[in-house]
Amino acid sequence: MTRESDDALLRRTLKRALAELVGRYREVLGEAGFDALKADLVEFAAQRPAAAASSSSTASSSPPPKAIDPDRDDVDSIIAHFPRIIGRSPKMLDVFRLLLKIAPTNATVLIHGESGTGKELIARALHDLSPRRTGPYVAENCAAFPETLLESELFGHAKGAFTGADRTRKGRFQMAHKGTLFLDEVGDMSVALQKKLLRALQEGEVRPVGSSVSIKVDVRFISASNKDLAALIKKGLFREDLYFRLAPIKVELPPLRDRAGDLFLLLERLIAEAAQRCGRARAPDITPETLEALRRYRWPGNVRELQNEVQRVIALTDPGRPIEPRDLSPEIQAAAR
Numbered sequence: 001m002t003r004e005s006d007d008a009l010l011r012r013t014l015k016r017a018l019a020e021l022v023g024r025y026r027e028v029l030g031e032a033g034f035d036a037l038k039a040d041l042v043e044f045a046a047q048r049p050a051a052a053a054s055s056s057s058t059a060s061s062s063p064p065p066k067a068i069d070p071d072r073d074d075v076d077s078i079i080a081h082f083p084r085i086i087g088r089s090p091k092m093l094d095v096f097r098l099l100l101k102i103a104p105t106n107a108t109v110l111i112h113g114e115s116g117t118g119k120e121l122i123a124r125a126l127h128d129l130s131p132r133r134t135g136p137y138v139a140e141n142c143a144a145f146p147e148t149l150l151e152s153e154l155f156g157h158a159k160g161a162f163t164g165a166d167r168t169r170k171g172r173f174q175m176a177h178k179g180t181l182f183l184d185e186v187g188d189m190s191v192a193l194q195k196k197l198l199r200a201l202q203e204g205e206v207r208p209v210g211s212s213v214s215i216k217v218d219v220r221f222i223s224a225s226n227k228d229l230a231a232l233i234k235k236g237l238f239r240e241d242l243y244f245r246l247a248p249i250k251v252e253l254p255p256l257r258d259r260a261g262d263l264f265l266l267l268e269r270l271i272a273e274a275a276q277r278c279g280r281a282r283a284p285d286i287t288p289e290t291l292e293a294l295r296r297y298r299w300p301g302n303v304r305e306l307q308n309e310v311q312r313v314i315a316l317t318d319p320g321r322p323i324e325p326r327d328l329s330p331e332i333q334a335a336a337r
């Protein structure tokens, strides 16, 4: 028998087994069985050797948690769990070690860090490394909505709850059932809504706007803020009891200027990506003076600001010549003087 027909036979046999499996799932779990099978297949497929899993940085989810002792494992195997997050500085390695410890738990986590430090990436990594990774990941930005709208975004609403509510709508809590809910900019939430959030977290249930019925939800809750919540508590703008609910575990993301060496790793990746997007065959070189100017700058907007700077420079610099200090934004040039 040829190799090809061997493969064809094997495939036919496996396909028959799969068809049988689909039938069994449907039989036992009804129509939801097909979705359950898909989720289980994704879970099993993710259980491949760590080296193969970590080689794909564009995969939609991070590699699954493998047995790792974050206090002992070497740097490369720690970093391999975070394919979308660039960083090897001691401060980022401390963050990664903490994430590996808390990801498998259901603990509520508060991520704090300046704007652009990667809080959303961290929240996503926590989900991808958790046992909930095959469940939904739902993210919401509290600063993006006025108070009344945010309430119905989070908790849902009943039909007729307000003008325009022509049908019942699920909120983010319900959408995240059996998965992870990430609330960004939680410091921007009104005090009245904070009270409702606290109740939802304490009781594990939500009451949609205009409804008298509470709904049980099973979510892992992650929030983030670039504000100093302790200072907001002192000003009466943030509830202390909610703070303690949100922050049994706090992940403090260091600003880019404190991540020794990470700037250059990020630069390398961002320049290659930006050059590719501009259709350039090759990423440009950077002169040592330019690197020094970038190193001296304080990056108040952190990685997001660096991303923007790289995109600007690549778009404006003629291909074929290295990037020089004169190509940088005036404020970065000024910092180098």
Ligand SMILES: Nc1ncnc2c1ncn2[C@@H]1O[C@H](COP(=O)(O)OP(=O)(O)OP(=O)(O)O)[C@@H](O)[C@H]1O
Residues within 6 Å of the ligand: 084, 085, 086, 087, 113, 114, 115, 116, 117, 118, 119, 120, 121, 122, 184, 225, 226, 303, 304, 307
């Ligand atoms: N360590 C990193 N490696 C690669 N990309 C990063 C890293 N940190 C941040 N980024 C990228 O920088 C941008 C900003 O990150 P993100 O939105 O997670 O920041 P943030 O802390 O949530 O900011 P904000 O407080 O303004 O909401 C995103 O495009 C993100 O992909």
Ligand SMILES: [Mg+2]
Residues within 6 Å of the ligand: 119, 120, 184
């Ligand atoms: Mg954010």
